[in-house]
Amino acid sequence: xxxxxxxxxxYQAQLKGIEDAGLFxxxxxxxxxQAADIEVEFPAGSSxxxxxxxxxxxxxxxxxxxxxxxxAHEGLDTRGYGMSSVRFICGTQDIHRExxxxxxxxxxxxxxxxxxxxxxxxxxxxxxxxxxxxxxISDRLVHASLIDGIRLCxxxxxxxxxxxxxxxxxxxxxxxxxxxKVAITDGVFSMDGDTAKLDAxxxxxxxxxxxxxxxxxxxxxxxxxxxxxxxxKCGVVGKIDIITTTFGKALGGASxxxxxxxxxxxxxxxxxARPYLFSNTIAPVVVSGVLKVMEIxxxxxxxxxxxxxxxxxxxxxxxxxxxxxxxGDTPIVPVMLFNAKLAQDFSLALYEEGIYAMGFFFPVVPxxxxxxxxxxxxxxxxxxxxxxxxxxxxxxxxFDILGRxxxxxxxxxxx
Amino acid sequence: MPxxxxxxxxxxxxxxxxxxxxxxxxxxxxxxxxxxxxxxxxMVSLKRFLENKYAISIPDEDATPEAFDxxxxxxxxxxxxxAKKG
Numbered sequence: 001x002x003x004x005x006x007x008x009x010x011y012q013a014q015l016k017g018i019e020d021a022g023l024f025x026x027x028x029x030x031x032x033x034q035a036a037d038i039e040v041e042f043p044a045g046s047s048x049x050x051x052x053x054x055x056x057x058x059x060x061x062x063x064x065x066x067x068x069x070x071x072a073h074e075g076l077d078t079r080g081y082g083m084s085s086v087r088f089i090c091g092t093q094d095i096h097r098e099x100x101x102x103x104x105x106x107x108x109x110x111x112x113x114x115x116x117x118x119x120x121x122x123x124x125x126x127x128x129x130x131x132x133x134x135x136x137i138s139d140r141l142v143h144a145s146l147i148d149g150i151r152l153c154x155x156x157x158x159x160x161x162x163x164x165x166x167x168x169x170x171x172x173x174x175x176x177x178x179x180x181k182v183a184i185t186d187g188v189f190s191m192d193g194d195t196a197k198l199d200a201x202x203x204x205x206x207x208x209x210x211x212x213x214x215x216x217x218x219x220x221x222x223x224x225x226x227x228x229x230x231x232x233k234c235g236v237v238g239k240i241d242i243i244t245t246t247f248g249k250a251l252g253g254a255s256x257x258x259x260x261x262x263x264x265x266x267x268x269x270x271x272x273a274r275p276y277l278f279s280n281t282i283a284p285v286v287v288s289g290v291l292k293v294m295e296i297x298x299x300x301x302x303x304x305x306x307x308x309x310x311x312x313x314x315x316x317x318x319x320x321x322x323x324x325x326x327x328g329d330t331p332i333v334p335v336m337l338f339n340a341k342l343a344q345d346f347s348l349a350l351y352e353e354g355i356y357a358m359g360f361f362f363p364v365v366p367x368x369x370x371x372x373x374x375x376x377x378x379x380x381x382x383x384x385x386x387x388x389x390x391x392x393x394x395x396x397x398x399f400d401i402l403g404r405x406x407x408x409x410x411x412x413x414x415x
Numbered sequence: 416m417p418x419x420x421x422x423x424x425x426x427x428x429x430x431x432x433x434x435x436x437x438x439x440x441x442x443x444x445x446x447x448x449x450x451x452x453x454x455x456x457x458m459v460s461l462k463r464f465l466e467n468k469y470a471i472s473i474p475d476e477d478a479t480p481e482a483f484d485x486x487x488x489x490x491x492x493x494x495x496x497x498a499k500k501g
Contacts, residue, residue, distance in 0.1 A: 140457070150456070159457045161435075174463055 022340065023363075028356075033064035034253060036379045040356060052384050054357040054374045056253075059222050059331050060293075060303045061379025063253035067296065068289045072254075075288020087114075087281050088270075095287045102294040103260055107220070107228060107245075108237040111266040114287075116279050118217050118246035118257030119145040124273030125213070125244060125259050126153035130182065135175040138184035139163065139196070143215055146184060155180075162189075165200045172208035181210035182241075187219040187230030191365050191373065193332030195223070198234035211241040217257075218332065221250035222304040222378075227297055241265065247286070252293040256282035307331055307378040310385060314376050317389040322403035323396060331376040334360075335392070336369070338406060339413035343370035346395060353391035368415035418469075418494055425486045425493075428464055433457060443486040455480050461489070471496040 018024050028042040034056055039048045062068055075095070085091035100112040115121040122145040126136060134155040138146065141162045150157050158175065160167040168183060175181055183205055185196040198214065205212045216229045224232025231240045242261035247254060259269050269276060282290075296303070311331040318325055318335060326334040337343045343359030350357050350372070361370035376385075396402045401409050422443055430441055433453050447453040453461070462478050465471070473496055482492050 138456075140454075147456075156459060157456050158459050158463075159454070171460065174460065 022344075034058055035064050036061070036377060036381070036384050038356065042351070049351075049354070051351065051354045051356040052380075052388055054355055054376075054388055056375060056377065057218070057249035058253050058377050058379060059250035059307055059375070060297075061307075061377045062250070062293055062296070062303070063379075065293075065296070068252055068292045071292035072285045072289040075291075076285045079284035079288065081285065082283060083280055086279065087276065091280055093284060093287070095284060095291065096281060099282075099287050099291055099294070100258070102291060102298075103258055106294060106298065107216075107243055107260050108231070109240075109243060109260040110263040112258050112260040113266050113269050113273070113276060114281050115257045115259065115273070115275055116281060117248065117255060118215070118244055119148075120275030120279065121244040121257040121259045121273075122146045122149040122215060123152060124149065124275040125242065125269055126150055126155065126182075127274070128269045128272040129242075129265050130155040130180060132156075133178065134180040134182070135178040136182050136184055137168065137171045137175065137210075139186065141189055141191070142184060142186050143190060143217070146186075146215055150184070163194070163197060165197060165204065168201070169204055169208075172204060172210055176208065181208065182213055183210050184213045185215070187214045187216040188223060188330050188332065190218050190332065191334070191360065192326045193328040193330045193334060194326070195219075195230055195233065195328070195330060198230050198236050198240070202234075202236040202239040205241075206239075212239070213242040213244070213261075214240050216243050216245040217249055218330070220245040221293075221297055222307050223330065226301050227304040247282070247290045247293075251297075252286075252289050254286045254289055256286055256290065303378040307376065310378065310380050310382075311376040313382065314374065314385050314389075317385065318374075318392065321389065321393050321396060323392070323401070324404075324406055324409065326371075333374045333376065335372040335374060336406065336409075337372060337401070337413075338368050338370055338410050338415065340370045342399065342401075342409075342413045343372060346372055346399060349395040349398060350391055353394060355388050355391040357388075368410070418490075418497060421493060422486050422490045424468070425461075425465070425489050428461060429453065429486065432460060432464075441486065443490075445486070446484055447486075448480045448484050453483070458483050465489070465493050469493055469497055471500055 028040050030038050030040055031048055032039040036053055038053045040051055041048055079093055083091040096114055103112040126149045130153050132154040136150055136155050136157045138159050139162055140159045158171050160171050183201055188195050201212055219229040221227050223230050231237050242265055244259050247256040315333050324336040337346055340361035343361050347359040357372050357374050360373050426441055462473055483489055
């Protein structure tokens with residue numbers, strides 16, 4: 001037997017180490033469709049509890065939208081369940097190409113290639129388009145999936161301080177002799193909810209002849225006047241060379257992602273990107289759902305407008321209650337608690353009050369930056385937000401942090 | 416042979432390049448990579464800076480996370496390659 005007692009004990013020790021460090025993750029089982037109101041089994045084995053969900057990436061409230069569900073049903077009936085093949089053998093249907101065209105038009109790019117997830121898109125894109133003679137210069141807070149993609153690519157990698165355009169410019173100068181240069185950022189940063197300065201980045205990239213890659217996973221569908229994303233908000237549609245994004249958040253929330261951008265770069269991904277070449281693509285049922293999402297978003301900005309209003313209402317309510325928030329204007333609203341244990345205890349106390357919001361702490365966020373990350377949805381109604389605000393105030397009072405500054409909270413609970 | 420001011424040059428560069436404004440000040444022995452101050456990705460800019468400044472080339476096999484783990488260790492590495500250059 002290869003998995004001997006000794007080997008098992010070594011793995012058990014690793015798991016115990018994770019648990020002892022307070023980093024052990026436990027899933028909570030949801031027994032209802034994804035929505036503002038959900039039913040949760042937590043801890044495992046306990047009876048179901050109705051709670052308001054304040055931590056989904058369901059920004060547009062489309063995860064369980066009846067029209068999307070109906071379109072997925074229809075896709076299942078007309079295109080079947082699975083393809084049992086990668087794209088380039090016999091795994092491409094007409095609707096895959098149709099979705100790629102719709103996404104291209106929506107994002108204002110030249111072409112698009114679907115991937116099983118945005119994690120896969122980010123894992124595959126760099127290796128497909130760069131070589132060892134090139135350099136990738138990334139923001140220090142980019143998403144883990146970009147880091148993984150960067151690691152898989154033989155090009156040199158350097159970083160610049162978060163959103164620091166002066167530092168990015170220094171790096172572009174430092175690496176000016178490289179054959180190709182790519183600046184890499186998230187559009188909206190998922191932990192802080194702040195937005196990349198894409199207008200400044202696009203100008204720098206033009207000045208130093210570098211390409212610009214943006215992960216729009218927390219932006220596609222709702223950032224910008226018509227929800228095209230951060231590039232729309234910053235007035236640089238058409239100037240981003242590569243956009244990667246997901247269908248697993250605002251755009252229906254099921255799964256799937258894509259690389260969208262310059263025609264030649266997308267075509268190189270089709271020829272070389274390993275997650276595209278060696279894995280089935282998005283299932284027909286999901287493609288059908290996302291096509292409906294694209295139709296809904298192209299017809300009206302109603303949902304992103306409601307999301308914007310909800311997020312402003314939520315941010316104002318929390319500020320007036322006396323919480324310390326991360327500045328920003330996206331639907332990601334981090335309530336800063338600084339101490340890891342406080343963040344966990346606060347999350348549990350909220351759950352008791354019927355509010356589902358998760359605590360985040362090191363290593364997901366930097367040391368002494370622990371927080372409750374709240375995420376607002378167009379699926380929230382004002383009564384949801386009011387009830388959540390009441391719960392936050394009650395729990396905030398219990399822990400005596402309302403109206404307290406960062407320094408006061410740290411003095412009370414530690415870093 | 417020690418290079419005049421080398422350690423302070425490295426320390427100043429690391430402080431400017433990697434530290435946030437409210438960070439604790441560095442010493443020559445502060446663990447940089449194992450201490451989480453410099454991630455192994457970001458090491459490349461320090462390497463390029465030193466190579467340009469001292470007109471040396473540090474091969475990848477010598478540019479290990481261990482060799483870059485403190486100002487003292489970085490200074491040793493640079494001195495070794497400057498000496499090699501003759």
